[in-house]
Amino acid sequence: MGVAANAVTLPDGQDGDPGRDPGRVPIPPRDGTRRAEPGDSPGDATAAPILEAHELAVGRGGRPVLAGVNLRVGSGERLALVGANGSGKTTLLRALAGLDAALAGVIQWDGGELPRGSERVRQVGVLFQGETPPGFTVRELVCLGLGLDGPPSGSAAGLLGDVLGRMDLDPLVERSCAFLSGGEWQRAVLARSLVARPGLLLLDEPTNHLDPARRAALFALLDRLRGSVAAVLATHDLECAATCDRVVLLGDSRVVAVGSPSEVLTPPTLASVLGIRVRRVDDPEGGSPFLRVVGPS
Amino acid sequence: MTRIGVPVVVLVLGALCAGAMALGLSIGSSGWRGDALPALFAGDQIITFLRAPRVLTSALCGASLALAGVAMQTVLRNDLADPYVLGIAGGASAGAVLSLALWPSLPPGPAAAGGGAAATILVRGIARGPYNPTRLLLGGIAVGSILASLTGLVLVLAPSERLLRSATFWLFGGFGTPVLGSLTVPAVLLATSFAWMTFHAERLDRLSLGDDVAASLGTDVRKTRAGLLTIAIVLTAAVVAVGGLIGFVGLIAPHAGRGIVGATHRRLLPVATLLGALLVVAADAVARTAFSPREVPVGLVTAAVGGPFFLWLLQRRRAWA
Numbered sequence: 001m002g003v004a005a006n007a008v009t010l011p012d013g014q015d016g017d018p019g020r021d022p023g024r025v026p027i028p029p030r031d032g033t034r035r036a037e038p039g040d041s042p043g044d045a046t047a048a049p050i051l052e053a054h055e056l057a058v059g060r061g062g063r064p065v066l067a068g069v070n071l072r073v074g075s076g077e078r079l080a081l082v083g084a085n086g087s088g089k090t091t092l093l094r095a096l097a098g099l100d101a102a103l104a105g106v107i108q109w110d111g112g113e114l115p116r117g118s119e120r121v122r123q124v125g126v127l128f129q130g131e132t133p134p135g136f137t138v139r140e141l142v143c144l145g146l147g148l149d150g151p152p153s154g155s156a157a158g159l160l161g162d163v164l165g166r167m168d169l170d171p172l173v174e175r176s177c178a179f180l181s182g183g184e185w186q187r188a189v190l191a192r193s194l195v196a197r198p199g200l201l202l203l204d205e206p207t208n209h210l211d212p213a214r215r216a217a218l219f220a221l222l223d224r225l226r227g228s229v230a231a232v233l234a235t236h237d238l239e240c241a242a243t244c245d246r247v248v249l250l251g252d253s254r255v256v257a258v259g260s261p262s263e264v265l266t267p268p269t270l271a272s273v274l275g276i277r278v279r280r281v282d283d284p285e286g287g288s289p290f291l292r293v294v295g296p297s
Numbered sequence: 298m299t300r301i302g303v304p305v306v307v308l309v310l311g312a313l314c315a316g317a318m319a320l321g322l323s324i325g326s327s328g329w330r331g332d333a334l335p336a337l338f339a340g341d342q343i344i345t346f347l348r349a350p351r352v353l354t355s356a357l358c359g360a361s362l363a364l365a366g367v368a369m370q371t372v373l374r375n376d377l378a379d380p381y382v383l384g385i386a387g388g389a390s391a392g393a394v395l396s397l398a399l400w401p402s403l404p405p406g407p408a409a410a411g412g413g414a415a416a417t418i419l420v421r422g423i424a425r426g427p428y429n430p431t432r433l434l435l436g437g438i439a440v441g442s443i444l445a446s447l448t449g450l451v452l453v454l455a456p457s458e459r460l461l462r463s464a465t466f467w468l469f470g471g472f473g474t475p476v477l478g479s480l481t482v483p484a485v486l487l488a489t490s491f492a493w494m495t496f497h498a499e500r501l502d503r504l505s506l507g508d509d510v511a512a513s514l515g516t517d518v519r520k521t522r523a524g525l526l527t528i529a530i531v532l533t534a535a536v537v538a539v540g541g542l543i544g545f546v547g548l549i550a551p552h553a554g555r556g557i558v559g560a561t562h563r564r565l566l567p568v569a570t571l572l573g574a575l576l577v578v579a580a581d582a583v584a585r586t587a588f589s590p591r592e593v594p595v596g597l598v599t600a601a602v603g604g605p606f607f608l609w610l611l612q613r614r615r616a617w618a
Contacts (some may be wrong), residue, residue, distance in 0.1 A: 099512055117515045126513040144503050147515035149496070151563070165334060192514075233612035 363573025368549030388416025470596025545603030
């Protein structure tokens, strides 16, 4: 499939080190993208959908931002919502998280409504951008992710210990969140989102404000979850989007294109939707070529 | 950072509270009584019917203010919030001063509580729409200022020695000579509020992370916030009715509690409540005796002690930020 077959971070043909060149984006093929069709289903190829949206319209303060959105996220699939500032990525993600009601259309989580109370965290975990660290210890913070009233029972304590171990937070459990480094804090909030073992994780601009090392560390963490937890990421980080199974490109108040990164992240599409000019750059170390953003289109 | 166990802290604070209450029974404007405890149970006129209700009132008011402070700081997500911040102080002052001016023979407590609660409800109405703590705080400041000018106007236009004296005493907080029966309602409100907040401690923790995070973690944000606001208003109104405006306790007790046992509400609630009780019982003992036979308003003592203590806490803030 052309250049994309050799691109380092593309999911279909990858030998990937997603964090090694944050300024560049792996190059997609030159065959362009197709237009999004109603009923387009990013997760068609996988198992039963863990998240499904049909003819969804979302907005802020009653004003529509996006309309006619059809999405299917399969179990364990990773999906990127990509678009310019104001294109509705975060608004759509908030609706998918059940935080804001949709203006129209239907969202189904695991085939039904999003449950209330502690059942909810077993279905959907959310990672917000720009959350301020509280005075809680890491253990206390992550424990809140269980959504319980009262101290955790034996099995809940087991889940807590498990996620703290998996996120390498064991040495930090008694430390106040206010004293964590940026990377540690992000691991802590990710652990909070995952402690109840949800099938779906929603992430709002997860790579914003991260330095290259933390960004690479986040990619590595997400890679460890690949296949076990479905993830929807709202991002304008093209490299981050390129690590996903599918990309949903937003523009003009609608879904412009849906497909694999190699299908969607093409120079013509990026120029018309995001307004950026990209250039193909070969890897001097013999790796796959990258797309490099060289300026506005 | 290893945190001290809550049972140990509660035990120590409980003992200190008991000690302060015993001291409060033993000292007063009529002098030191070494036999205060036996006299209490023997039905002594001064100890049982004057000092004991006074000490119990102080403890109740301190505990209620601390709990209201925790509730207000959680609901507004602002460490500088205190129980009076949403216009309660202004409304209560206006209600009390109007009552003292118009009906001098009646106690100003009920009018003050009504004024405070009405002002807060007005502030909540002004800041209606999507919940925004900053709008609430600004609304509280605006309504508080308007009501403070009304209070000043009444004091200027209806000057009388008696009104000025009773208003001053009330505005800085003072317990007067309460009767035991009048404490039933505040005690029931305190116990109910403490039980509700403790039962929902983890919800309060999640709410303190912000509305979106709390909702994503399965918390019914509107219901929890409404419960907390109701508790803050009702407890503060009850304290205002009994003891006027007692500053700083609702601000300091939660902060000091967090410094000792951390920020989670299950740990914080009993500790902050005991700290509030301890502070006001001790302050009232000082208020009754420092300038004996003259009594000074207890709010002056809590502010005089609380201000420097708060500054010291701020210096140490990074230790538990």
